[in-house]
Amino acid sequence: MIQQIYPAPLHAYSYELNKDLHFAAAHYVPSDDAGACRNLHGHTYYANITVVGNQLNQSGFLVNFQDIKRLIHKRFDHTLLNDDALFSNEDSFRFPTTEVAARTIWEVIQEYLDGLENQPKCVQVFLRETPTSYVVYRPQQGDFK
Numbered sequence: 001m002i003q004q005i006y007p008a009p010l011h012a013y014s015y016e017l018n019k020d021l022h023f024a025a026a027h028y029v030p031s032d033d034a035g036a037c038r039n040l041h042g043h044t045y046y047a048n049i050t051v052v053g054n055q056l057n058q059s060g061f062l063v064n065f066q067d068i069k070r071l072i073h074k075r076f077d078h079t080l081l082n083d084d085a086l087f088s089n090e091d092s093f094r095f096p097t098t099e100v101a102a103r104t105i106w107e108v109i110q111e112y113l114d115g116l117e118n119q120p121k122c123v124q125v126f127l128r129e130t131p132t133s134y135v136v137y138r139p140q141q142g143d144f145k
Contacts, residue, residue: 006048009124009138013052017120019068022046023077027096030082030089040080045101046128047072049109053120062120063113071108102127102137114145 006018026042028034049072053062081087081096086104088094102125109122121144128134 006050006124006126007136009050011052011123013121014054015052015056015062015120017051017062017065019049019051019065020046021049021069021073023073025076025079025081027081027087027101029095029097031092031095043129045076047105048124048126049105049122050124050126051109051113051120051122053118055118057116057118062118063116067112068109071112072105075108098127098129098133098135099137102135106137106139110139110144 022044024042024044026040028040029037031038049068051063051068056062076084081101082089084096086094086107087096087100094100105127106122106125109125113120113122123138125137126134127137
């Protein structure tokens with residue numbers, strides 16, 4: 001992945017971990033307003049996941065980088081996003097747009113983090129769809145357990 005500076009989320013935690021990863025996936029946006037994106041097409045998505053916390057686990061990690069990659073890459077790489085149960089072709093809140101994909105990645109990561117003893121938080125997902133287009137998703141405080 002090309003070195004890139006991402007927008008930095010504000011937080012008061014001691015540790016901040018960032019994991020870059022990419023995955024290739026196809027999708028279509030089932031809306032008449034989507035124009036050409038209504039047709040099946042693919043992207044190589046580039047993601048940056050930001051996780052924060054104050055306590056490290058028994059291995060000295062905030063969270064293992066490999067776990068983050070496994071959660072996202074294994075699930076979404078070389079898939080049709082529309083076929084994943086986390087997306088919908090009927091509910092616009094779940095259409096596989098880049099905005100929804102970024103939020104969905106956050107949901108997958110945060111659900112995993114909620115099960116960890118040291119309780120890290122995912123505070124940002126940066127998702128690049130094309131060289132010129134990306135989305136930043138930052139959860140609101142009420143989105144955490």
